[in-house]
Amino acid sequence: MKIEVIKGDITKLTVDAIVNAANTSLLGGGGVDGAIHKAGGYEILEECKKIRNKQGGCNVGDAVYTTGGKLHVKYVIHTVGPTWNNGRSKESTHLTRCYQNSLRIAVELKVRSIAFPNISTGIYRYPKAEAAIIAIETIKQHQPVHLQRIIFVCFDEDNFKIYYDYLNG
Ligand code: AR6
Numbered sequence: 001m002k003i004e005v006i007k008g009d010i011t012k013l014t015v016d017a018i019v020n021a022a023n024t025s026l027l028g029g030g031g032v033d034g035a036i037h038k039a040g041g042y043e044i045l046e047e048c049k050k051i052r053n054k055q056g057g058c059n060v061g062d063a064v065y066t067t068g069g070k071l072h073v074k075y076v077i078h079t080v081g082p083t084w085n086n087g088r089s090k091e092s093t094h095l096t097r098c099y100q101n102s103l104r105i106a107v108e109l110k111v112r113s114i115a116f117p118n119i120s121t122g123i124y125r126y127p128k129a130e131a132a133i134i135a136i137e138t139i140k141q142h143q144p145v146h147l148q149r150i151i152f153v154c155f156d157e158d159n160f161k162i163y164y165d166y167l168n169g
Contacts, residue, residue: 001143003136003150005163010153011039014072016111017065018153019102021119022078024057026064032117032155036076040069044076061097065105075109077102081120084127092134095120099138106147113149118159132162 010018010032020036023029026048028037037044047066051058058064063079079102082094098119106114116135120126139150154160 001147001150003139003152003167005152005154005160005167007154007157007160009035009155010115010117011035011071013115013151013153015113015115015149015151016073017075017077017106017109017114018068018071018073019063019114019116019119020076020078021117021122021124022058022080024059024080026052026058026078029123031122036071040071040076043067043069048078061094061101063098063101063105065109075111077105077114079119081124081126084120084125091120091126092130095126095131095134096138099135100142103139103142103144103147107144110146112146113151114147115151115153117153117155118163121159122155128159129162132159132166136163136166 021032044066051064058080060080060082065075065077079098081098082091121128121131152163
């Protein structure tokens with residue numbers, strides 16, 4: 001399995017699945033969530049609404065999946081990261097579960113390539129370096145067999161540098 005890091009916009013990628021940093025409502029929002037819904041179109045939102053009707057949204061640390069809509073991906077895996085609360089609300093456990101549950105769904109869907117944004121490090125204010133270690137170490141521990149490519153997509157320079165240095169250091 002190859003772990004890659006790139007700087008850019010996750011909505012532009014052609015991979016089997018991308019992961020969305022959603023919120024518990026699954027109805028979209030700002031940041032990467034807004035970008036994915038905007039580029040992916042109404043189909044993604046329609047499927048999110050169906051999931052909401054069935055299970056009432058998505059809890060922090062959990063993940064669900066929808067079609068990729070108009071994106072160049074088969075699936076969008078929506079996971080809900082924790083809001084940073086100075087480490088007082090089990091944020092690291094929740095963030096670890098985001099990556100674990102997204103990977104579990106990727107295995108179920110037999111995806112061979114998956115791209116992750118830097119979950120929780122934007123609007124939810126998780127410290128970037130700590131979030132990167134959780135992301136990379138959780139992925140390294142799981143390594144599903146048929147997953148050939150894992151791409152960390154960094155939108156900002158800070159995250160790109162943190163991931164690049166950690167993976168190449
Ligand atoms: N491609 C890749 N990464 C991106 C993109 C993009 N197009 N746009 C932003 N990022 P955030 P969170 C990066 O705020 O912190 C939403 O309103 C961004 O630079 O998107 O988990 C949801 O609905 C940052 O590094 O997600 C929730 O309410 C990372 O994506 C809330 O924000 C995550 O930033 C979730 O907050």
